[in-house]
Amino acid sequence: MAQARPAEKTDTRSEARAETERLILDAAERVFAEHGFGGATMQAIAVASGLPKANLHYYFATKETLYRRVVERIFTIWLEAADSFETSASPEAALRRYITRKMDLSRSHRYGSKVWANEVMQGAPIIQDYLETTLRDWTETRIALIERWIASGAIRPVEPRWLLYMIWATTQHYADFAHQIETLNGGRALSDAQWQDATDTVCAVILRGIGLDAGGRA
Amino acid sequence: MAQARPAEKTDTRSEARAETERLILDAAERVFAEHGFGGATMQAIAVASGLPKANLHYYFATKETLYRRVVERIFTIWLEAADSFETSASPEAALRRYITRKMDLSRSHRYGSKVWANEVMQGAPIIQDYLETTLRDWTETRIALIERWIASGAIRPVEPRWLLYMIWATTQHYADFAHQIETLNGGRALSDAQWQDATDTVCAVILRGIGLDAGGRA
DNA sequence: GTCTATAGATTGATAGAC
DNA sequence: GTCTATCAATCTATAGAC
Numbered sequence: 001m002a003q004a005r006p007a008e009k010t011d012t013r014s015e016a017r018a019e020t021e022r023l024i025l026d027a028a029e030r031v032f033a034e035h036g037f038g039g040a041t042m043q044a045i046a047v048a049s050g051l052p053k054a055n056l057h058y059y060f061a062t063k064e065t066l067y068r069r070v071v072e073r074i075f076t077i078w079l080e081a082a083d084s085f086e087t088s089a090s091p092e093a094a095l096r097r098y099i100t101r102k103m104d105l106s107r108s109h110r111y112g113s114k115v116w117a118n119e120v121m122q123g124a125p126i127i128q129d130y131l132e133t134t135l136r137d138w139t140e141t142r143i144a145l146i147e148r149w150i151a152s153g154a155i156r157p158v159e160p161r162w163l164l165y166m167i168w169a170t171t172q173h174y175a176d177f178a179h180q181i182e183t184l185n186g187g188r189a190l191s192d193a194q195w196q197d198a199t200d201t202v203c204a205v206i207l208r209g210i211g212l213d214a215g216g217r218a
Numbered sequence: 219m220a221q222a223r224p225a226e227k228t229d230t231r232s233e234a235r236a237e238t239e240r241l242i243l244d245a246a247e248r249v250f251a252e253h254g255f256g257g258a259t260m261q262a263i264a265v266a267s268g269l270p271k272a273n274l275h276y277y278f279a280t281k282e283t284l285y286r287r288v289v290e291r292i293f294t295i296w297l298e299a300a301d302s303f304e305t306s307a308s309p310e311a312a313l314r315r316y317i318t319r320k321m322d323l324s325r326s327h328r329y330g331s332k333v334w335a336n337e338v339m340q341g342a343p344i345i346q347d348y349l350e351t352t353l354r355d356w357t358e359t360r361i362a363l364i365e366r367w368i369a370s371g372a373i374r375p376v377e378p379r380w381l382l383y384m385i386w387a388t389t390q391h392y393a394d395f396a397h398q399i400e401t402l403n404g405g406r407a408l409s410d411a412q413w414q415d416a417t418d419t420v421c422a423v424i425l426r427g428i429g430l431d432a433g434g435r436a
Numbered sequence: 437g438t439c440t441a442t443a444g445a446t447t448g449a450t451a452g453a454c
Numbered sequence: 455g456t457c458t459a460t461c462a463a464t465c466t467a468t469a470g471a472c
Contacts (some may be wrong), residue, residue: 020437034340039256042466052439057467114339120398121332122252131401139402156426162419165399169391170384180338181383183349184357201380208374209427238455260448270457275449 021059024049029070033114037067037122071119071126074112075134081105082138091149092212095167096203102171103199106178113175139164156211163210170202239277242267247288251332254340255285289337289344292330293352299323300356309367310430313385314421320389321417324396331393357382374429381428388420 027049031040042063046053060066085098106113124131139161146160174181174190182189190198245267249258260281264271278284303316324331342349357379364378392399392408400407408416 017437036254036257036336038258039254041464043464053466054440054468055438058437061467063466117335117339117394118254120395121335123397124401128401131398135398136402158419158423159415161402162416163423165391165395165416166388166420166423169387169395173383173387173391176335177338177383177387179341180349180353183342183346184354184379197377198380198383201376202384205376205381205384205427206423207427208429209423209425211426235455259446261446271448272450272458273456276455279449281448 017059020051020055024051024056024059024066025070025073028066029074029111029115032067032070032118033111036118037063040067068126070115074109074116075127075130077105077109077112078116079134085142087141087145091154092207095207095212099167099171099203099206100199102167103174103195103202106171106173106175107195110175110178113172117172117176154212158210163206167206170206174198235277238269238273242269242274242277242284243288243291246284247292247329247333250285250288250336251329254336255281258285286344288333292327292334293345293348295323295327295330296334297352303360305359305363309372310425313425313430317385317389317421317424318417320385321392321413321420324389324391324393325413328393328396331390335390335394372430376428381424385424388424392416 024045028040028045031045031048035041035044040063042053042056045066046056049056056066060069081098081101084101086094089097119125119127142164143160146155146163149155150157150160178189185194242263246258246263249263249266253259253262258281260271260274263284264274267274274284278287299316299319302319304312307315337343337345360382361378364373364381367373368375368378396407403412
């Protein structure tokens, strides 16, 4: 009977399901990124995923459910990057690592970054509760940490909030405005060397900007 | 006959027309900013402007025409701000003035900045030609200028492109991510003092970051 | 689970009275 | 110039055969 190998059967089924879900989520992420929630259509997501439109509704009841799952997946990735801002490291090491990780994310997850930007620009109708809890808590611990750095004289006195916004803005710009950057780069995507150079420059300007003169470049 | 006062009559008419056009453009800017081109509806713009939907089509033939006018108006404002990056001033004066102007714009034209961000995130379907001509030319003259600053030893060697992107990203972030910033500010808009402090901090970190240690703060 | 066909609501745009 | 009423196209979502 079917009971003979229940675990394997369930695993195989749920694996296939998870795979299709990921296929849809990836396609949805791209479409939501470039057209926003309202501008995206289930038809466009169906074409992008290579599935009939009805199948999307089999895996995700409504367009809003699908969008919510896309946004939540992005927030998870954001959280992992946030962890790289270690509270135990030196100011230079902590900031350099965090900025580098955020730049890497802008390159590897361009569409996710755009979906997040779209969501926030619309007033965060879906993720408002995350902003008020998880993001807020994370931000406050880092603000407290930066204030200790300032009190100890490790870095110059700057309002920690504006420093964090500067890091978020600069790194995410390379994902959200990738099209503009590529146009100004002669229509070509940034090369490995250009990404490395941009990352180094962002680190160097910000670190030196707050008084950490041991920064990387010249 | 009507010919008796043609100029006055025409002026009055065109003034009334211009006023209604501006009313529609302002409403459209807000709606396009928060929902993108595809997500915005003529119905929503009609409600936001307080006019019947049919009147919008009387002034602007199609939704795309209206969107194009909104985007072009924003580009004009961007050009005026770009002028404040004077090629004749000292590095510190030129950059400080430009950054300050961009921060002011983020506060006064939040929705325009969001429309621009949306347009670029979608691959600039409408303004691609502007990116390749006007924006590209402006960028190249400033890159050449910054390279001369570096050659003369006025600032540290940094790739001028990454510096410009950092300025654009950081200043526009205060418009595009205003909702997130306000949420992290306890749900309140930034006060006059906070805007001033943020502007000072952005100037100070960037100027010091490229070796202009005469920066404002501490 | 996958697909075709379609229902029901909403969209951009227009016709025509005032 | 302004407005109500409405069309044709498109949208989300579902029904039902396979």
